[in-house]
Amino acid sequence: MRKSLSFLQKNVAAGEKLACLTSYDASQAYWAAQAGVDVLLVGDSLGMVVQGHSTTLPVSLDEMVYHTQMVQRGNMQSDTPAYCIADLPFMSDTSVDQAMASAARLMKEGGANMVKLEGGKRAILIVDALSQMGVPVCSHLGLLPQSVEKHGYKVQGKDSHSAEQLLRDALALQKAGADMLVLECVPATLAQEITMQLSIPVIGIGSGMNTSGQVLVLHDILGTTIGKTPKFSKNFLHGQTSIQGAMRSYVDEVKQQSFPNKSHQVAD
Ligand code: KIV
């Protein structure tokens, strides 16, 4: 049976770490699910690692639907299908109405189980509306790749003012109905504090070891990213002889809490 949101919540409550991995096509999704990955994220990072763009901004909703369809076809052939989250791409969620229509496509055509959107304050009304409509929502705070043209790739929450703002945003998103939260490149102690204050699962990337789980980009863990791999990631193909082995090793290390360690966080 496919992993459900309540199954994930139960495991988090029992102290298990969630192993999440991006996935963009059927075979990647199938093998990741076979390896025990809990959540497959059809990330708009596909704009960079699949399409070769330098940011995620060019990714269209049609493309997100297409990749989500492929991922879910592969995932559902697995013996242990994962929960599947799809990203709302840049400018597909500029209003409640547009976000609602975009989420409908990701779920009805793509088969996504949950949609993810970037942002704090600006996302509150959208999260509330989606949630009331019965759409599971994952919020995304910290480094926001869709805002890179305005803010650059920088660590958020480093000073006490922005740290408090991040915590306030996280609580407000949960109150609005968010079911999950991704924290990207947030200082480890702040990520831990947010995880403790929230009742929903908090998934970290570059945000230290004390979140409810981890997410990484598939190409980064296989060492096939063009150019520089972020320092918070790790090549799990080292010491393995197959992609399947690398995926299993990633899941094992997240579950055993040997990944991430201090060298994989962007700040204390
Ligand atoms: O698009 C993506 O891959 C993401 C993760 C890095 C969280 O949003």
Ligand code: NA
């Ligand atoms: Na993304």
